Amino acid sequence: AVERTLSIIKPDAVAKNVIGKIISRFEDAGLAVVAGRMMQLSREQAEGFYAVHRERPFFGELVSFMISGPVFVQVLEGDNAIAKNRDLMGATDPKKADPGTIRADFADSIDANAVHGSDSAENAAIEIDYFFKPEEVTVRR
Numbered sequence: 001a002v003e004r005t006l007s008i009i010k011p012d013a014v015a016k017n018v019i020g021k022i023i024s025r026f027e028d029a030g031l032a033v034v035a036g037r038m039m040q041l042s043r044e045q046a047e048g049f050y051a052v053h054r055e056r057p058f059f060g061e062l063v064s065f066m067i068s069g070p071v072f073v074q075v076l077e078g079d080n081a082i083a084k085n086r087d088l089m090g091a092t093d094p095k096k097a098d099p100g101t102i103r104a105d106f107a108d109s110i111d112a113n114a115v116h117g118s119d120s121a122e123n124a125a126i127e128i129d130y131f132f133k134p135e136e137v138t139v140r141r
């Protein structure tokens with residue numbers, strides 16, 4: 001089924017100037033960018049986005065990293081987009097990511113891991129809504 005998922009190109013990948021290379025991975029796999037923008041997250045925005053991780057030991061470092069520079073937030077659309085995006089990203093820890101995945105090729109550490117992607121349909125809806133108004137998500141034709 002055609003799905004939408006939220007993808008974030010994180011500050012490490014933006015600083016490496018590989019936004020285009022990462023988006024090409026998505027496009028080459030049949031996903032399309034239907035919304036997107038560069039933004040500098042505020043601490044409040046980053047904390048709110050990652051609220052489910054608030055009690056985790058890595059929360060502070062995660063938030064600090066996510067506000068360390070601009071990010072590219074986008075909505076990807078396509079067949080099976082949520083799982084497909086996660087396959088393309090590879091494991092959260094780049095040391096464990098399969099060869100050829102985005103994190104294996106562009107990420108440096110579990111925090112500076114190049115990309116975020118929604119992990120379920122429920123979270124995809126919540127995360128898309130967190131960054132985009134409905135009218136900012138375009139309809140493909």
Ligand code: CMP
Nearest residue numbers: 053058062092110111112113115116117
């Ligand atoms: P992300 O998919 O953006 O979701 C939460 C982020 O927390 C994750 O990617 C990692 O960058 C970061 N993180 C840091 N430490 C851990 C950990 N031990 N387990 C999971 N995520 C972690």
